[in-house]
Amino acid sequence: MSLRGKAAIVGAALxxxxxxHGRTSMEITIEAVHGALADAGVKLSQVxxxxxxxxxxxxxxxxxxxELGINPKFTMNNRMGGSSFLxxxxxxxxxLELGLAETVVIxxxxxxxxxxxxxxxxxxxxxYEAPYKPMFPLSSYALAADRHMHQFGTxxxxxxxxxxxxxxxxxxxxxxxxxxxxxREDVIASRLISDPLRVRDCCLVTDGGAALxxxxxxxxxxxxxxxxxxxxxxxxxxxxxxxxxADLTVTGAAQSGAAAMAMxxxxxxxxxxxxxxxxxxxxxxLFLEDLGFCKKGEGGAFVEGGRIAPGGDLPVNTNGGGLSxxxxxxxxxxxxxxxxxxxxxxxxxxxxxxxxLALCHGNGGVLSSQVTNILGTAATL
Amino acid sequence: xxxxxxxxxxxDAQFAEILSAGDFRIQRCGDCNAHIFHPRPICxxxxxxxxxxxxxxxxxxxxxxxxxxxxxxxxxxxxxxLVDLAEGVRMMSRVEGVEPADITTGMAVQAxxxxxxxxxPAVVFTPTExxx
Ligand SMILES: [Zn+2]
Numbered sequence: 001m002s003l004r005g006k007a008a009i010v011g012a013a014l015x016x017x018x019x020x021h022g023r024t025s026m027e028i029t030i031e032a033v034h035g036a037l038a039d040a041g042v043k044l045s046q047v048x049x050x051x052x053x054x055x056x057x058x059x060x061x062x063x064x065x066x067e068l069g070i071n072p073k074f075t076m077n078n079r080m081g082g083s084s085f086l087x088x089x090x091x092x093x094x095x096l097e098l099g100l101a102e103t104v105v106i107x108x109x110x111x112x113x114x115x116x117x118x119x120x121x122x123x124x125x126x127x128y129e130a131p132y133k134p135m136f137p138l139s140s141y142a143l144a145a146d147r148h149m150h151q152f153g154t155x156x157x158x159x160x161x162x163x164x165x166x167x168x169x170x171x172x173x174x175x176x177x178x179x180x181x182x183x184r185e186d187v188i189a190s191r192l193i194s195d196p197l198r199v200r201d202c203c204l205v206t207d208g209g210a211a212l213x214x215x216x217x218x219x220x221x222x223x224x225x226x227x228x229x230x231x232x233x234x235x236x237x238x239x240x241x242x243x244x245x246a247d248l249t250v251t252g253a254a255q256s257g258a259a260a261m262a263m264x265x266x267x268x269x270x271x272x273x274x275x276x277x278x279x280x281x282x283x284x285x286l287f288l289e290d291l292g293f294c295k296k297g298e299g300g301a302f303v304e305g306g307r308i309a310p311g312g313d314l315p316v317n318t319n320g321g322g323l324s325x326x327x328x329x330x331x332x333x334x335x336x337x338x339x340x341x342x343x344x345x346x347x348x349x350x351x352x353x354x355x356x357l358a359l360c361h362g363n364g365g366v367l368s369s370q371v372t373n374i375l376g377t378a379a380t381l
Numbered sequence: 382x383x384x385x386x387x388x389x390x391x392x393d394a395q396f397a398e399i400l401s402a403g404d405f406r407i408q409r410c411g412d413c414n415a416h417i418f419h420p421r422p423i424c425x426x427x428x429x430x431x432x433x434x435x436x437x438x439x440x441x442x443x444x445x446x447x448x449x450x451x452x453x454x455x456x457x458x459x460x461x462x463l464v465d466l467a468e469g470v471r472m473m474s475r476v477e478g479v480e481p482a483d484i485t486t487g488m489a490v491q492a493x494x495x496x497x498x499x500x501x502p503a504v505v506f507t508p509t510e511x512x513x
Contacts, residue, residue, distance in 0.1 A: 127393060128419040129473045131497025134461045135449055142447035143463055150445070150486040194461075195448040195481075243419075243463055243473040248445055 004263055005381045007093040008220035008227035011040025011213030012340040017326045018177045020207040021114050025054055028209035028328075029109030030067055036211035041224045042103055044068060047213075049101035051076035051088035055110045055120045055329045064107070074101055080237070081364025082277055082330040086371035089336065090233035092214045102215065106336075109209030110328035118205055119329055123365075126241040135194050138202065138280070140242035140366035142194035145282040147248040149196065151297070154285065156196060158300035160187035162281035163200050163323050165309035170320025172310060172350035177206050178324050201281040203322035203331070210333035212340070217381075228340045229381060231266070231357075232374040234259025242366045249297070252370035253290035253361060260359075261292075264374035268292035271374075272355040273342045274314060275335035277363040278321040284308070287361055288316070291372065310350065318342060318350050332362035336373065343377050356380050387430070392420035399434065400502045403494055406434040407470060416468035439492035440467040441506060448481045459498070460484055464506055466492075478507045 013035025016028035023031075029052065037044060050072045054060030061077030074095055078087050085106055092104035112120040125136055134140060148154045164184055170176035182200065190200040220227035236252025236259075239245045261267060268291060276287045285299035293314060294302040302308075308316035319325040319338040326334055339358035341347045357380055360373045390398070392408065396419075399406050408417040410424040411431035423430050441464040448460050460481055465471050476484050477495060488508060495505035 131499070131501055131503035132461050132473050132475050133449070133459070133498040134447075134473065139447050139449060139461050143445040143461070146447055146486060147445040192448075192450045195446075195450070197447075241473075243471060248463075 002263060003090070003093045003097060003233070004231050004265065005229050006217055007096045007214050008217050008229045009212050009336070009340050009375070010215050010220050010223040010225060010227055011036040011042060012337045013039050013211050014175070014337055015209040016109065017175060017208035018206055019114050020111055023111055025110045026057070026063055026067055027109070028111060028207060029054070029064065029107050029211070032109055032209035032211035033068065033105055033107050036105065036107070036213050039225060040213040042213055044070065046103045047105050048072055049074040049076070049092065049095055049104040051078070051085070051092065051104065051106045052108060053077060053079050053084040053330065054108070055112060056122050058122060080369040080371070082279070082332045083362030083364035083369045083371040084330065085332040085336065086233065086360060086362040086373045087235060089212070089214065089230060089373055093230045093233070096214060096216045104214045105211060106214065106333070107209065107211035108330060108333040110330070111207045112329050113205050113207045121329070126243070129241055129243055137366045138197060139194045141280040141282055142197045143242055144248040144286065144367060145196050145280070148282060148285065151249055152300065154300035156188055157184055158285070158303055159196070159201055159281040160184040161303045162278065162284045162308070163187045165303065165306065165312070166278060166317055166321040166323035168309040169318050169350060170324035173320050173325060176320035176325040177204055197280055197282070203279045203327040204324065206326050206328050208326045208328035208334070210337045212333070212336060226344050227378065228343045228375050229378070230373065231376045231380060232260040232262070232264030234263065234372050236370045237368060239368050240365060245367060249286070251286050251290050251367050253287050253372065256370045256372040257291035257361070260372035260374050264376070266357060266374060271357050271359045273318060273339065273352045273358045274316045275339050275358065275360045276317060277331050277335060277361060278317055278323050279331065279363060281323070283363060284316065286367070291359065291361065315352050318347065318352065332371070335360040335362060339375050343375060387422060392422055395434070396420040400494065400504070405437065405439070405492055405494060405504050407437050407466070407468060408432045409435045416470050418466070418470035418472050437492070438467045440509070441465060441490045441492060443476070443484065443486050443488045443490060444471060446484050446486055462506070464490060472504065474504055474506050476506050476508065
C-alpha cells in the first residue's frame with residue numbers, strides 16, 4: 001500500500017506574516033486555520049483531526065483543540081522543530097487513507113517578532129555543549145558551513161548567492177517581509193555573527209502563521225480550489241545536538257528525500273519547483289546536494305550565477321524563503337503553502353509556468369530532523 | 382522478563398564527578414571495543430551495557446570551528462570547535478592559547494581540563510605545537 005495520491009491539500013492560508021501587533025501565537029494560528037477552512041470551503045465542525053507544533057506551548061495540540069472549540073479524533077503535536085509540519089502531512093495522509101479521519105487541519109503560528117524580537121524557543125543548550133556557549137542554533141549551522149568550506153572549497157561568495165537568490169524571489173512577492181535589493185557584496189559586508197555566517201546568511205525574525213486542510217483524494221475534487229495531491233513523504237533523524245552529527249556535510253535529507261521520491265515515483269530532475277527550509281544559507285547548499293539536485297560537495301557551485309534565482313534553471317524558494325519572505329521560528333508550513341500556491345497557479349509575478357510537481361523540505365533542530373514532501377497537481381496522478 | 386537496573390549514579394553524573402576531580406575520561410564498550418562520547422548508558426554501536434571509563438590520549442583534530450562575535454564589553458569574541466579525538470569520538474570544545482584567526486579546521490590539538498564559559502570544569506584544547 002502506498003500513500004501516493006491518496007490525500008490532497010484542499011485549503012491553504014497564511015496569517016499575520018511580518019508583524020502581527022498585539023496578537024498571540026495561537027491567535028495567529030487560529031486566523032490561519034480560519035483562512036484555510038474558507039479556502040477549502042470546509043466548516044469547522046467537519047474538522048476531526050488536527051496537527052500543530054507551537055514555539056513555546058509544549059501541549060499546543062491541546063490548546064489548539066480548545067481554541068478551535070472542537071473535540072478531534074486525533075490530535076498530533078509531533079515536535080521535531082521546523083520540519084514537524086511536513087511530518088504532520090504524512091500522518092494526515094495515513095489517517096485519511098485508513099478512514100480514521102475525514103478532514104485534517106495542520107497549522108502553525110508565532111508572534112516572535114513583535115513579542116520578543118528574536119527566536120522564541122523552549123529548547124536549551126545540550127549538557128555537553130553548554131560549557132562552550134555556542135549560539136543556539138546559529139553556531140551549529142556555522143560549524144556545518146565551516147566544514148563544508150573546508151572539505152569542498154565552498155566559498156563565502158557562494159553562500160551569499162543563496163541569500164541573493166532568495167531576495168530576488170522576495171522582490172516578486174508582495175507578501176515578502178524584506179524586498180530591498182541585496183547583492184553578494186552586501187551579504188559579505190554584513191555583520192559577522194558566528195563565523196563564517198553573517199547576519200544576511202540568517203533567516204528573518206518575523207511573526208506569521210499558516211494552515212492547511214487535507215482530505216481524501218476522492219473527495220478533494222469537491223472543493224473550490226484545484227486539489228494539490230500528496231505524492232510522497234520521507235523522514236530522516238540523524239541527531240539532536242550538532243556535536244553528535246556524524247558528518248556535518250551530509251544531512252538526513254539524503255534519506256528523507258530518497259524515501260519521498262521513491263513513494264512519489266519521481267526523481268530530482270522531474271521537480272518543477274523546490275521549497276527548502278533556508279534557516280541559514282548553508283542549508284540550501286546542503287539540501288540541494290542531499291536531495292539529489294547536484295552531487296555532494298557541488299552545492300556551492302550549483303547556486304552560483306543565479307541558478308536558483310528568478311530566471312534560473314531551478315526555482316528554489318519562490319516566496320523569498322525564510323531568508324527574505326517570512327520566518328516565524330518554525331518555517332516548515334510555509335514551504336507547503338508556497339508549493340500549494342505554485343501548483344494552483346496563484347503566485348502572480350513569481351509563478352513558475354507549468355508547475356506540476358513540487359518538492360518541499362523541512363529542517364528541524366540543528367540539521368537534526370529532515371522531512372521531505374512531494375506534492376503534485378491532478379496531472380501528476 | 383529481565384529488569385535491567387544499572388547500579389549507582391548514571392553516566393552523566395559519573396563523568397561530571399570524574400571531571401571535577403580533574404580527570405577526563407571517555408567510555409569504552411566491553412563488547413565491541415568502540416569508544417563513546419558523550420557518556421551514555423548503552424553503546425550506540427552495538428547496544429551493550431558493558432561500558433567502562435578509559436583515559437583518552439588527549440590527541441585531537443579540529444573537525445569544524447566557528448568564532449562567535451561578541452561585543453568587547455561583554456567579553457569579546459570566543460571560539461567554539463568540534464574536535465575529533467584520536468579514539469574516534471567527537472566533542473564540542475574551545476581552543477585556548479591561540480588567536481581566533483589562527484584556529485584552522487584540521488589543526489592538531491591536545492586536551493586539558495579548563496573552564497567552561499560559566500567557570501565550570503570543562504575539557505578544553507590547546508594547539509599541539511604550542512604544547513611542545
Ligand atoms: Zn559496543
